[in-house]
Amino acid sequence: MPQSKAFVEKAGDDYGTTSEKALYSGPYTVTKWNGTSGNFTLVKNKYYWDAKDVKTKKVNVQTIKKPDTAVQMYKDGDLDTANISNTEATFKANKNRKDVVPVPEATTSYMVYNQTGTVTALNNLKVRQALNLATDRAGIVKAAIDTGSKAATALVPTGLEKLPDGTDLAKYVSPGYSYDKKEAAKLFKEGLAELGTDSVKLTITADSDAPVAKASVDYIKQTWEEALPGLKVEEKFVSFKQRLEDTKNQNFDVALVLWGGDYPEGSTFYGLFTTGSSYNYGKFSNADYDAAYQKAITTDALDPKAAADDYKAAEKALYDNALYNPIYFRSTKSLQNPDLKGLVRNSTGLSVDFTHAYKK
Structure with a gap:
């Protein structure tokens, strides 16, 4: 985003820490934010280039920590929107209401394997x-x-990118991930024989501050151990901040992570696993994958269909070599006041855009 060099340098380390220590070039400015306050206000920016088409003068924003509290405040008329996907209970109780709207989100949960050699x-x-x-x-x-x-059916989630013919990129590149206990047990037995052992212990690391991570790992541990005789799974839960450090430093066996796309094009995901990438937590290197990715962002950069073929080849390399394990595509829903019009929700980038939003 454009920044004022003079303002940034004058503010120094305080830049962006409060609403007064920032400048605004968009349709709204931020007021009443002190860096930690749970409530703040977006106020129409009279200097915005298209200010005449910005219909709403103020947007009041609140941080509400308890999901059920937000839903109740919405029902009481105190909020115009409230997410219902933070807990299974609030989702099931409200998912069939007429005022439910989808909240697009290009986010994939997947597991990474430490392939540095420290986990034989x-x-x-x-x-x-x-x-x-x-x-x-x-x-x-x-x-x-x-x-x-x-x-999940691939690394890229549904809703990230549509090809010229309307096909979703996630569907196009999907290599055929499946759940097959019989084949899994056969391959695991063969793998153990190649390793010269009859048992393996693996630890799954995940975020302690994400309830869904705990439930996911519990389920994975149970199903892996049932399907794969000789496997013992340990669970390790650490803070999100610590998990980032652990994965960046390969201090893990298997880790459950999330990635959200920054822009609606395949490279925002496939750039993760190139040789030497800081987000390639497993530290594997695959020449076919690297070549496919490089072709997508160079030779085929201006041809979405050709780039999609490259991403399909990259996904196949990941699949054939079991270099990672896709788990789920995260998607949520919200209650939204039917009188609220023109609100734009994006799966990447600016997730909620109030520019043309207004209430009837």
């Missing part, structure tokens, strides 16, 4: 393939995040 079993292809085949993605969604999310 995870450098074995058959072991990783067995783990992927023993993953009941639909079961995880039902058990842990049955609030509008869907079982």
Whole structure:
């Protein structure tokens, strides 16, 4: 976003820490925000280039920590929108209301495998393939995040990008992830034999401050151990901040992570796993994957269909080599005042755009 060099330098370390220590070039300015306040106000920016078409003068924003409190405030008329997907109870109680709207979100939950060599079993292809085949993605969604999310079919989530013919990129690149306990057990047994052992212990690291992560890991542990004789799964829950450090430093065996796209094009996801990428937490290197990704962002950068073919090839390399394990595409829903018009919700970038929003 454009910044005023003089203002930024004058504000120094305080820049952006309060509403007064920032400048605004969009349709609204921020007021009454001190850096930690739970309530603040967006006020129409009279200097905005298209101010004449900004209908709403003020938008009051509140941080409400308890999901059921927000829903009740909405029903009492104190809020114009409230997310219902933060807990399964609020989702099930409200999902069939007529004032429910989808909240697009290009976010994928997936598992990464430490392939640096410190976890011997995870450098074995058959072991990783067995783990992927023993993953009941639909079961995880039902058990842990049955609030509008869907079982993942690829790295890129549905709703990120549409191809020129209207096909969703996620559907186009999907290589055929499935849940097959019999084949998983067979491959796992073969992998253990190649390793010269009859048992393996793996620890799954996940975020302690995300209730859905705990439920997901519990379900994965149960189904993996049932499907794969000889596997023992330990659970490790740490703060989100600590998990980021652990994954960046390869201080894990298997980790459950999330990624949200920054813009509506495949590279915002496929850039994650290139050789040397800081987000390639497993630190694997695959020449076919790297080549496909590079072709998508260079030779085929201006041809969405050709780039999609490249991403399909990249996804196939991930799938064939079991280099990661997609879990679910996160999706949520909200209650929204029917009198609220013109509010734009985007799956990437500016998630909620009030520019042309107004109430009848």
